[in-house]
Amino acid sequence: MSANFIKAIINWISRSKLSVLGGIILSVLTPVLLVSIFFDIQGNVQNPYFGFLIYLILGPLFILGIIFLLIGSFVSRGKEDIGLFTFEYLEEQFNRPGRYSRIRRHLLLTVSITLFTLFLVGLVSYTGFHYTESTAFCGQFCHQVMEPAYSTYKNSPHSQISCVECHIGKSSQWLVRAKFSGAKQLLAVMTDSYPRPIPQPVTTLRPERETCEQCHRPAMFHGDKLYIKNRFLPDESNTHVQTALLMRVGSGGYKGMKAHGIHWHVSEDHQISYRHTDEKQEKITQILLHNDGKEIIFNKKDANSPLSKSKQGQVRKMDCMDCHNRPTHVFKSxxxxxxxxxxxxxxxxxxxxxxxxxxxxxxxxxxxxxxxxxxxxxxxxxxxxxxxxxxxxxxxxxxxxxxxxxxxxxxxxxNVFHDMNVTWGTYKDFIGHQDGTGCFRCHNEDFESDTGQIITNECDTCHIILAENEPASHVLRLLKNTQ
Ligand code: HEC
Ligand code: HEC
Ligand code: HEC
Ligand code: HEC
Ligand code: HEC
Known part of the structure; x- marks a missing residue:
């Protein structure tokens, strides 16, 4: 009878204390895990700590239970030899007449239990992996640390894509890096040793160009785009004014169309890299442009010496993040x-x-x-x-x-987060030229090549200013056809 078989299994388990412990853990956790994973998949529980409890505490405990059980029953055998699952046992069962159907039942039961356990291990690992990739885990678990990043993210055009879609690249090498970095970060939170604020730029898990290009392809951009900014003046009537810029968004170049305008920087045809002497990548001393096999080096003119050619600092290849460093964590003035x-x-x-x-x-x-x-x-x-x-x-x-x-x-x-020392202006946006940073880190007259070429900073290279802080601007009335 199968009852005997189950008894045999229980005997088998109870031979060592370790496997008994494993058995207890498994019998308690199996129903708990099944029910909680069901609720989690259904999305019934919104609390980010719920996932942590299931996948990072109970899940590993469940797997530990299996390990205890196996070590206990195979390695630290007791005195009594049950003989279950051994060759002798199987041989004996098969050779005895009339025993065949019983052994089949036993095998079936063993296979079912094993499959069920494997299924549960698979489920816990799979859903657990997804949990550590979820916005809830990244954004809300270490609530205080991630609050500035998470709340700005929620108010951004990217609020519907998950953190990992930007912060973790596609290759498996990235995944390993991410998990190591994540473990290090969890440790930093537990030991309260993380920096406040988290410095800009991020050194680990910084999004890569390829990441953005899964969704945006500057090669396909073309033409100019109208940007309208609404402002209110600090006067009695809070006068509404508008700034209208025709942005030379341009293109990275595609099928015969040459790279031009702002996205000229990310064309395949040339590369720009720059040397910077500070961690914030704001103090640029040299810009290298590779164009059609030629290299042009722009050096910064110093107040004292004509051109600084120092080889100090680090060299970085320019990518999207040199302008779009705040595509989603947009801190406003x-x-x-x-x-x-x-x-x-x-x-x-x-x-x-x-x-x-x-x-x-x-x-x-x-x-x-x-x-x-x-x-x-x-x-x-x-x-x-x-x-x-x-x-x-x-x-x-x-x-x-x-x-x-x-x-x-x-x-x-x-925009202000006291616990993380984030206040107005802590994080700079490089997309424009506030306080002379952003584009003006390179686009200023201080850079010059050996042949005397300078980097353009004509306003019209980047945008045509159609209106600047104007109430009822003529251009905008024209566009809206409300002359
Ligand atoms: C659209 C892509 C994108 C998404 C989505 C995104 N991030 Fe970021 N994140 C960035 C970029 C770009 C930076 C800044 C990199 C730099 O300056 O080096 C950044 C920086 C950060 C920083 C460092 C602090 C700061 O503001 O510079 C943290 C922390 C962070 N992200 C967490 C998150 C979390 C948590 C989520 C999900 C809730 C998330 N990110 C979603 C692109 C993204
Ligand atoms: C998974 C897809 C996806 C990824 C990856 C992604 N974005 Fe986006 N991005 C979007 C969507 C969707 C929008 C919203 C489009 C809209 O509102 O018109 C958007 C909007 C933008 C905008 C326009 C914002 C605005 O204010 O109008 C910029 C700039 C941008 N993304 C830059 C980036 C950069 C830089 C990266 C890489 C760090 C990136 N995106 C990664 C999907 C993505
Ligand atoms: C030289 C700086 C610079 C680089 C490098 C750059 N961009 Fe942009 N990008 C801009 C500016 C400036 C705008 C328009 C103004 C704004 O968005 O505030 C813009 C606009 C965009 C937009 C919105 C376009 C639209 O039509 O609404 C997207 C999306 C975008 N960039 C993606 C990217 C991606 C992806 C990369 C990297 C492959 C990249 N950009 C590299 C400066 C840059
Ligand atoms: C790391 C340095 C660097 C930064 C930062 C930078 N640029 Fe440039 N940019 C260059 C260089 C180098 C050139 C080529 C020299 C020139 O055209 O004078 C260039 C050229 C351009 C051009 C002319 C492209 C063409 O069609 O020939 C535009 C437009 C432009 N940049 C816009 C921007 C904008 C907008 C930003 C900020 C969002 C920006 N750049 C930030 C280095 C930079
Ligand atoms: C290298 C490219 C570049 C050059 C050169 C440049 N700008 Fe800009 N400017 C930008 C970008 C990019 C933005 C958009 C920032 C944004 O999307 O908020 C901008 C925004 C502005 C704004 C709107 C700011 C706001 O938010 O109200 C004004 C005004 C402006 N620029 C004036 C000028 C003037 C005047 C000059 C010439 C002295 C100039 N810019 C030169 C790239 C440039």
């Missing part, structure tokens, strides 16, 4: 953050001086987010009841002010 809230109407531009007043309070130094929230709310309420009591009394305006306060608070919490 206080001005931009408020303008965005005003365009979407969270902060109503009909409240007098709201831009000026909220800008003042969100750029003050606050000791913590909680204090900042209270200060923003109190300062604005007090200022308006003192200076615009009539406005606040009017119907509906109190609600407008409340919404504006909330908008100013969000502008703050979306």
């Amino acid at each position: 206080p001005d931009q953050a408020l303008d965005e809230k005003m365009v979407t109407g969270v902060i109503s531009p009909s409240i007098p001086f709201i831009k000026k007043k909220s800008l003042e309070v969100i750029t003050q130094k606050h000791a913590s987010s909680e204090i900042a929230m209270l200060t923003i709310s109190r300062t604005l309420k007090e200022w308006y009841s003192e200076n615009y009591p009539d406005f606040i009394q009017q119907q509906g305006n109190k609600a407008l002010l409340d919404s504006a306060i909330q908008g100013a608070q969000e502008a703050y919490t979306e």
Whole structure:
């Protein structure tokens, strides 16, 4: 009977304490794992710690259970030899007449148990692997550390793609690097030894050009593109102004069409690399351009010596990240953050001086987010009841002010993260030329080749300025056909 067989298995397991322990672990964990994985796959539990518990604690424990069981029953045999699963046992069973159907049942049972265990191991490893690749694990598990990266990601055009799609490249070599780096990071979090803020640029797991090119192909871009920026001035009526730029987005070159414009830098036909002497890659001393087999070296003119030809620092090959270093973790300036809230109407531009007043309070130094929230709310309420009591009394305006306060608070919490020492301007965006960085790291008159060639910094090379901070600009009215 199979009952005997099960008894034999139990005997077999109970020969050593280790395999008993393994057996207990397995019998407890099997139902728990099955149910939790089912819930996890269904997406019923949103808590990021749930996945951690199943896949990084219970899953490995389950596999440990199997290892204990196997070591216990095969290696540390007890006195009594059960003889189950040995050749002698099988031979005996097969040779005895009438035993054949019984052995078949036993074999079937053994195979089923083994298959079921393998299935569960496979399920735990597969879903567990996916868990460590999930946005919940990367973005929310080490909540405090990842909060700046995660909350900016959620507000970005890339919020629907997962962290690993950018941070882990395609090759298996990347995967190993990622897992090692991940383990190191977990350790740093556990021992509280991670840098605050996480320095820019990231040294490990920095996205590669090929990663972006899975979705975007600058070779296929062409032409110019209109960029319109909405701004509000810090005056009484929060005057709405617009900047319109025709961006020379250009192309990386494709099928006979030559590379041109901004994406000329990422063409196959030439390479640009540069030498920088600081970790932030802002202090560039030399730019090397390989073009049609020719090499042009641009050296930085120094205040004292005509051209610096020092070989100090590191050389980096230019790629997407030298301009798009903030494609998804976009930290805004206080001005931009408020303008965005005003365009979407969270902060109503009909409240007098709201831009000026909220800008003042969100750029003050606050000791913590909680204090900042209270200060923003109190300062604005007090200022308006003192200076615009009539406005606040009017119907509906109190609600407008409340919404504006909330908008100013969000502008703050979306960009300033006290626990990680991230404040306004901690992370620089290289896409434009704020504070002379970004494009102007190279596009400035200080670089010169031996033949006297300089790197262009004519405004029109990169964009045509159609309007700059203009209220009701002529160009935009023309475009909207509202002359
Ligand atoms: C569109 C691609 C993309 C996605 C998606 C993405 N990142 Fe990033 N991430 C980047 C780039 C680019 C950098 C900056 C690299 C640099 O400056 O060297 C970066 C930097 C970071 C940094 C360093 C801090 C900083 O802001 O520079 C952390 C931490 C980070 N990412 C975590 C995440 C997490 C967590 C997710 C998912 C919630 C995520 N990233 C999703 C592209 C991406
Ligand atoms: C898995 C696909 C995917 C990957 C990988 C990816 N992106 Fe994107 N990217 C998108 C999508 C989708 C959008 C949104 C398009 C839209 O809104 O028009 C986008 C938008 C953008 C935009 C336009 C943003 C804007 O404000 O309009 C830029 C720039 C960009 N990505 C750069 C990058 C860079 C740089 C990388 C590599 C670090 C990258 N992307 C990786 C899918 C991807
Ligand atoms: C020399 C700097 C530079 C490099 C290098 C660069 N870009 Fe761009 N890219 C820009 C600028 C500038 C814009 C337009 C302004 C903006 O997005 O704010 C842009 C726009 C884009 C857009 C949006 C285009 C659109 O039509 O909306 C995407 C997507 C993009 N780049 C992807 C990439 C990818 C992928 C790479 C790497 C293969 C790359 N870029 C390399 C500067 C660069
Ligand atoms: C690492 C240095 C470096 C950075 C950073 C850089 N460029 Fe360039 N760029 C060059 C070099 C070198 C040339 C070629 C010399 C020239 O045209 O004067 C060039 C040429 C160009 C051209 C002319 C391309 C053509 O059609 O011939 C445009 C447009 C341009 N850059 C835009 C930008 C923009 C926009 C940014 C910032 C988002 C930027 N560059 C950042 C090095 C750089
Ligand atoms: C090497 C390329 C390059 C050159 C040269 C250049 N710009 Fe720009 N500029 C950019 C890019 C890229 C942006 C877009 C940044 C963004 O997408 O926010 C920009 C944005 C701007 C903006 C809009 C800023 C804002 O956010 O309101 C103004 C204004 C501007 N540039 C003025 C100038 C003027 C004036 C010159 C000439 C002295 C000049 N730029 C030269 C690349 C360049």
